Amino acid sequence: xxxxxxxxxxxxxxxxxxxxxxxxxxxxxxxxxxxxxxxxxxxxxxxxxxxxxxxxxxxxxxxxxxxxxxxxxxxxxxxxxxxxxxxxxxxxxxxxxxxxxxxxxxxxxxxxxxxxxxxxxxxxxxxxxxxxxxxxxxxxxxxxxxxxxxxxxxxxxxxxxxxxxxxxxxxxxxxxxxxxxxxxxxxxxxxxxxxxxxxxxxxxxxxxxxxxxxxxxxxxxxxxxxxxxxxxxxxxxxxxxxxxxxxxxxxxxxxxxxxxxxx
Ligand SMILES: Nc1ncnc2c1ncn2[C@@H]1O[C@H](COP(=O)(O)OP(=O)(O)OP(=O)(O)O)[C@@H](O)[C@H]1O
Numbered sequence: 001x002x003x004x005x006x007x008x009x010x011x012x013x014x015x016x017x018x019x020x021x022x023x024x025x026x027x028x029x030x031x032x033x034x035x036x037x038x039x040x041x042x043x044x045x046x047x048x049x050x051x052x053x054x055x056x057x058x059x060x061x062x063x064x065x066x067x068x069x070x071x072x073x074x075x076x077x078x079x080x081x082x083x084x085x086x087x088x089x090x091x092x093x094x095x096x097x098x099x100x101x102x103x104x105x106x107x108x109x110x111x112x113x114x115x116x117x118x119x120x121x122x123x124x125x126x127x128x129x130x131x132x133x134x135x136x137x138x139x140x141x142x143x144x145x146x147x148x149x150x151x152x153x154x155x156x157x158x159x160x161x162x163x164x165x166x167x168x169x170x171x172x173x174x175x176x177x178x179x180x181x182x183x184x185x186x187x188x189x190x191x192x193x194x195x196x197x198x199x200x201x202x203x204x205x206x207x208x209x210x211x212x213x214x215x216x217x218x219x220x221x222x223x224x225x226x227x228x229x230x231x232x233x234x235x236x237x238x239x240x241x242x243x244x245x246x247x248x249x250x251x252x253x254x255x256x257x258x259x260x261x262x263x
Pocket of ligand 1: 024027028029047048049050051052053054055056
């Protein structure tokens with residue numbers, strides 16, 4: 001693991017944001033955010049409710065525009081004007097609702113809104129979608145009894161895995177995961193952590209993972225950024241002492257009465 005981290009330490013930034021700010025009326029949701037994710041790295045983005053995590057993710061995915069700041073993708077300053085444009089840069093997001101259709105099979109969900117069709121009739125090419133879904137899931141180590149199973153019959157962990165697999169299949173280079181381990185039991189959580197390890201081993205996907213559980217973040221992430229009241233106050237490589245440090249920061253904040261800066 002240490003060796004991998006050293007290698008990533010030399011890796012170029014897949015995405016870097018500089019000076020990002022965003023207000024909603026009087027609320028300063030983000031103030032001068034600087035953040036970077038190296039190629040092949042998993043960055044944990046942690047912070048209390050209302051710290052600004054979702055706002056930052058929405059800016060990176062082109063869902064909303066920042067008031068100030070620049071986003072660099074592979075070193076190039078880039079304006080991300082829409083979700084569609086973000087996708088064209090290889091930015092994919094898996095939100096907590098997963099955006100899967102429960103009634104449809106695993107393979108239909110894998111190809112949702114980009115179904116393969118037989119030309120020239122335009123009929124669904126179920127055979128090809130089934131085969132490619134099976135291959136892709138197997139390549140990234142996701143085991144399911146059948147890709148024909150409706151999503152509704154899968155566990156929470158399996159659904160999360162399918163949503164991530166779907167994003168990766170769309171050629172994601174920068175994958176944003178909103179609480180991928182939320183509300184999961186230990187076994188399901190471990191499956192997702194294994195999937196993230198498999199993706200990291202590929203080296204071509206960079207991941208930003210929002211999470212509340214510090215222990216899980218430290219288990220999987222290479223680096224952690226802490227957002228507090230719209231500012232990144234902590235940017236550190238993962239090491240064993242970090243859990244205590246993060247807990248101390250949060251305890252201090254509570255002790256100080258959560259003195260949020262005024263807008
Ligand atoms: N569309 C909006 N209009 C007004 N205020 C907003 C809007 N979106 C976010 N905010 C405010 O911006 C701040 C940051 O919110 P954000 O949702 O980014 O935090 P978060 O860290 O994702 O929180 P959580 O962990 O609860 O999802 C909060 O004070 C929130 O109320």
